[in-house]
Amino acid sequence: MPKVNLPLDQRNIIITRSKEGILDIKKIFTSKGANVFDLPAISIGDPDDLNPLDEALNQINDFHWIIFSSSNGIKFVDKRLRYFNSSLKECSKKTKIAVVGEKTSKTLDDFGIKADFIPPEFVAESLIDNFPVSGYGLRVFVPRVQTGGRDLIADQFRMAGARVFEVAAYETRCPDSIPEETIDIISNRKVDAIIFSSGKTVVNAAFLLEKKLGKQWLDYFDQIKLLSIGPQTTKICNKIFGRVDSQAQKYTFEGLLDLAINIFS
Structure with a gap:
C-alpha cells in the first residue's frame, strides 16, 4: 500500500x-x-522570588487588564492563585484578559476562559497596535518570564499612560x-x-x-x-x-x- x-x-x-x-x-x-x-x-519552574508575584496576585481584582504573552504565564499564575484558594477563571470574571499568540489563547480556553482580546497577528506589536482601548489610566498586570523576555508590551503601555505591574511569574532555565x-x-x-x-x-x-x-x-x-x-x-x-x-x-x-x-x- x-x-x-x-x-x-x-x-x-x-x-x-x-x-x-x-x-x-x-x-x-x-x-x-x-x-x-x-x-x-x-x-520551566517558579521564579527565584515569588514575593513580587504574590503582591500582584493579592490585588488582581484591581487590575483592568491582564496581558499574557505565553502559555507558561497562564499556567504559573493559575497555579499560584490556587495556592491562595483562588483561580484565574475566578479572577477573569472581574478582570479582562488579553493574550498574544494562538497557543496562549488555546491554553486560556483549556482553563475555561475566553480571552477578551486576541490581536490579529500573534506578536506583541499586533497587540499594541490593535488594543481595543486607550492605555491611558489603565492598571495593567503583565506576568512574564523572569529573564530573557521582551519588555515591549510593558514599555508601550507605560508610554501610553498606563500603570503597569510587570512581574516574573515563571523562569526558564537551561537543562x-x-x-x-x-x-x-x-x-x-x-x-x-x-x-x-x-x-x-x-x-x-x-x-x-x-x-x-x-x-x-x-x-x-x-x-x-x-x-x-x-x-x-x-x-x-x-x-x-x-x-x-x-x-x-x-x-x-x-x-x-x-x-x-x-x-x-
Whole structure:
C-alpha cells in the first residue's frame, strides 16, 4: 500500500523546547511521517522570588487588564492563585484578559476562559497596535518570564499612560544535558532540520551542544536546515548560527510544520 500524506516521511527533525512541551508538538510532526528527536533546551519552574508575584496576585481584582504573552504565564499564575484558594477563571470574571499568540489563547480556553482580546497577528506589536482601548489610566498586570523576555508590551503601555505591574511569574532555565540519541544523530550527520521555538531555545541548545560536541560543534550543522518560529527567534539564530534557512509565516508550531512540509516536499 502506498503511504498516504506523509510529506515528512523518514525526515529526521530535532525539536528544541521544554521537555513538557515537546510531546504535543511531536505528534503533529510524526503524523506527517517525521522521525522526531528531542532537544529539551529549557526547563520551566517558579521564579527565584515569588514575593513580587504574590503582591500582584493579592490585588488582581484591581487590575483592568491582564496581558499574557505565553502559555507558561497562564499556567504559573493559575497555579499560584490556587495556592491562595483562588483561580484565574475566578479572577477573569472581574478582570479582562488579553493574550498574544494562538497557543496562549488555546491554553486560556483549556482553563475555561475566553480571552477578551486576541490581536490579529500573534506578536506583541499586533497587540499594541490593535488594543481595543486607550492605555491611558489603565492598571495593567503583565506576568512574564523572569529573564530573557521582551519588555515591549510593558514599555508601550507605560508610554501610553498606563500603570503597569510587570512581574516574573515563571523562569526558564537551561537543562543539564541532551538525550544521547539526539547527540548520536547529530554526530552521524543524519539530521534534516532543527526547529527553534524561541530565542532562549537557540541560546541554550548552543550551550548544550558545545558542552557535548566541543568547540567545533557548529561544523555538524552545515547541512541541517535551521527553521525558526518567528522574528525574535530568527534574530537570535542569525546571531549564533550566522543564518536561518526559513521562518514560519504563522508563528506557531503548525506554521513550522507547514514550513517543513514546503521545504521537504
